[in-house]
Amino acid sequence: AVSDGLGTRVGAVDQAREIVKDAEDSLPGEAGALGNKLIFGTKHACHVYGDIYKAFPNEQFVGFYELLRPNLLINDPQLIESILVKDFSHFTNRVHINKDDANPLFKSMFFMQSEHWKSLRGRMVTSFSASKMKVMFTLMNKCASSLDSVLSEKCQEDAVVIQNIIERYATDAIGYCAFGLNFNALSEPESEFLKFGQSFFKNSLITSLMDILRNVIPETYNWIKFLESRQKYVKFYYTLKQSDELRKSESSRRNDLLQLMFDFRDECQLKTQKEKNYNGVIVDDVVVLANMILIFAASFISASSVLSYCLYELALHPEIQRRLRDEVLSILKANNGELTYDSLKQMKYAEMVICETLRKDNSIPIIRRTCTSPYKLPGTDLILNIGQPVAIPVYAIHNDEKYYPNPDRFDPERFTPENIASRPSYTYIPFGDGPRMCIAMRFAKMQLKILLARIISNYETYPCSKTEIPIKLHPRSMGSSPINPIQLRIQKL
Numbered sequence: 001a002v003s004d005g006l007g008t009r010v011g012a013v014d015q016a017r018e019i020v021k022d023a024e025d026s027l028p029g030e031a032g033a034l035g036n037k038l039i040f041g042t043k044h045a046c047h048v049y050g051d052i053y054k055a056f057p058n059e060q061f062v063g064f065y066e067l068l069r070p071n072l073l074i075n076d077p078q079l080i081e082s083i084l085v086k087d088f089s090h091f092t093n094r095v096h097i098n099k100d101d102a103n104p105l106f107k108s109m110f111f112m113q114s115e116h117w118k119s120l121r122g123r124m125v126t127s128f129s130a131s132k133m134k135v136m137f138t139l140m141n142k143c144a145s146s147l148d149s150v151l152s153e154k155c156q157e158d159a160v161v162i163q164n165i166i167e168r169y170a171t172d173a174i175g176y177c178a179f180g181l182n183f184n185a186l187s188e189p190e191s192e193f194l195k196f197g198q199s200f201f202k203n204s205l206i207t208s209l210m211d212i213l214r215n216v217i218p219e220t221y222n223w224i225k226f227l228e229s230r231q232k233y234v235k236f237y238y239t240l241k242q243s244d245e246l247r248k249s250e251s252s253r254r255n256d257l258l259q260l261m262f263d264f265r266d267e268c269q270l271k272t273q274k275e276k277n278y279n280g281v282i283v284d285d286v287v288v289l290a291n292m293i294l295i296f297a298a299s300f301i302s303a304s305s306v307l308s309y310c311l312y313e314l315a316l317h318p319e320i321q322r323r324l325r326d327e328v329l330s331i332l333k334a335n336n337g338e339l340t341y342d343s344l345k346q347m348k349y350a351e352m353v354i355c356e357t358l359r360k361d362n363s364i365p366i367i368r369r370t371c372t373s374p375y376k377l378p379g380t381d382l383i384l385n386i387g388q389p390v391a392i393p394v395y396a397i398h399n400d401e402k403y404y405p406n407p408d409r410f411d412p413e414r415f416t417p418e419n420i421a422s423r424p425s426y427t428y429i430p431f432g433d434g435p436r437m438c439i440a441m442r443f444a445k446m447q448l449k450i451l452l453a454r455i456i457s458n459y460e461t462y463p464c465s466k467t468e469i470p471i472k473l474h475p476r477s478m479g480s481s482p483i484n485p486i487q488l489r490i491q492k493l
């Protein structure tokens with residue numbers, strides 16, 4: 001067992017049983033260093049969970065405390081497959097949510113529970129079908145043309161904060177694709193939606209302390225969270241209300257995600273009116289709001305963060321940048337200079353570059369699941385009871401020497417078909433896996449390829465005096481935000 005002096009108890013196989021069973025006996029004083037490090041922002045979550053993983057290199061699972069809650073870190077790829085895929089029916093929920101939790105975001109698909117989640121996911125997934133992707137390709141590609149004019153102005157500057165520019169693109173792209181609206185972030189740097197996206201992922205000391213409050217005095221938390229969210233989401237709420245009014249007539253209906261959510265809500269209303277004992281998912285205005293915010297935020301952060309890191313790595317590795325550009329230019333040439341939906345599939349090296357960026361720079365710390373029916377961990381005699389959380393340490397696995405020798409090196413070759421086949425399954429899971437994996441993986445990859453292809457075929461990126469090497473993760477960021485924003489020099493080809 002490991003103790004780092006502040007009370008965290010971390011244990012391997014033998015201790016895991018007691019630690020996990022120990023829930024009721026745990027005292028607030030033992031909340032521990034894991035919680036302290038996350039709350040006071042002394043270490044990024046990737047490293048906090050990564051340290052536990054590294055301390056037990058030969059164990060399949062490790063018990064640890066997260067504040068007051070005993071959790072189980074699943075290190076073994078086969079167990080990960082069992083939990084995420086084979087035995088998903090025992091782990092249908094990500095985290096447990098109390099019915100009276102006031103934060104509207106808990107009504108989004110990310111947090112929704114069991115059967116309700118299944119109905120909502122079944123419906124929302126149709127928005128990411130192949131035919132919808134083609135429509136979105138056209139919208140994203142058009143939006144990327146406006147990005148080009150913003151980027152060419154920036155070429156005069158010695159250092160460019162690349163993330164800010166991509167955030168403006170990402171705001172407009174998701175506006176067109178999911179909401180059927182122009183959020184105007186590329187033309188107006190003060191766009192309210194842009195600002196919303198930028199503030200959404202900033203985790204302050206206050207928000208971290210709120211998480212303690214949630215554990216300790218849920219009623220207070222609920223009230224504060226309710227008031228906070230009313231303020232924060234008000235602009236979104238009124239924008240959706242307005243769209244709802246505008247789309248009431250048949251001629252102004254659209255074929256986007258927002259319309260799908262409005263239609264689902266109307267169906268649910270009819271069902272609840274008709275069936276007295278209806279106990280399916282209830283989609284009301286708050287559920288529509290929560291899911292549209294989730295989609296906006298996920299798209300905003302993923303495009304801007306992954307692409308910034310990708311351009312940073314390309315700036316530091318000119319030979320990789322050159323090879324990528326050669327691939328993109330030859331594919332564009334074969335298509336009369338145009339970027340087409342089908343040509344994206346031919347960009348094999350771009351795919352490898354994106355995969356390596358997601359491994360090295362953009363891995364999430366953990367994927368969470370909660371046990372929803374008693375489960376015996378295969379090959380062990382450990383029984384997990386209902387409510388037991390488990391955590392899959394994505395970042396630690398993606399940076400484990402065992403699977404990725406010299407993990408700090410940026411090397412897209414790790415993702416050739418042969419090299420992928422040489423690694424055990426479930427050692428690369430940037431989008432999760434199983435029925436609850438990221439709903440928008442294809443959307444996200446398409447968006448990244450469009451941006452990468454357009455930028456790299458027109459611009460060269462270089463490190464500049466303000467480029468921080470290596471990048472240090474902001475210890476309190478929810479995603480992979482660096483302490484100081486990534487700055488690069490960009491030159492038009």
Ligand code: HEM
Nearest residue numbers: 109110295298299302430431432433436437438439440444
């Ligand atoms: C590079 C980009 C992205 C990465 C790496 C990523 C990663 C993830 C991961 C790791 C999960 C949890 C999976 C699990 O628990 O097994 C997730 C869930 C989810 N993601 Fe993404 N994501 C990305 C982009 C997006 C985008 C663009 C959207 C929306 C347009 C999106 C929407 C969602 C939703 C709705 C869920 C919850 C799915 C569910 O609970 O059924 N993600 N994503």
